[in-house]
Amino acid sequence: MSPELTGFTNVQKIAPTIIVDLRYATTNNFTHQVIYDFTTAIVRTGTAHKLAAANQALATLGYRLKIWDAYRPVSAQKRLFNVYPDLEFVAKPNPNFSHQKGVTLDLTLTDLAGNECPMPTAFDDFSPLAHRDAPRTAIQNHYYQILNTAMTQAGFVGYENEWWDYRDTDMASFQPLAADPNDYQ
């Protein structure tokens, strides 16, 4: 992978219409604790370009992406795992994995005004209803398919147990890398 793609990028710098609402920067998450001290969503630059392509495709259909989590330091993963050590829904701390190396996003779909579309569950609903093969209502399935098509066509793969978790298909090409998102505002 070229060196220009392996650093970190603030996703809103290349896709300003993406909404960022980092839930672990607030107490509005499953831990009820503030997990980290930043509100800027960063991912590896190659991943950011793919995300911008997904958001652009969605814009033509009248939708936007809303990000709930992006790069997550290993220290934050430790806090999440301490509260909910269930590998189905929270990964073990590991600098070479997923959010912790900046190749994964937790996200949902909104309309152009920023209103969230109906999806299978709330964010971090750690129940079987979050699984990608769970039964969905027709309306939930409609919006899920719009999101899933845009993300997979842009080069992401969805984690089977969480409908909101999308990983760069090139994730294995990225070596571990840490950053402070506050440096990318």
Ligand SMILES: C[C@@H](N)C(=O)N[C@H](C)C(=O)O
């Ligand atoms: C905690 C949840 N939002 C999540 O990101 N789960 C995956 C499995 C992870 O911890 O990487």
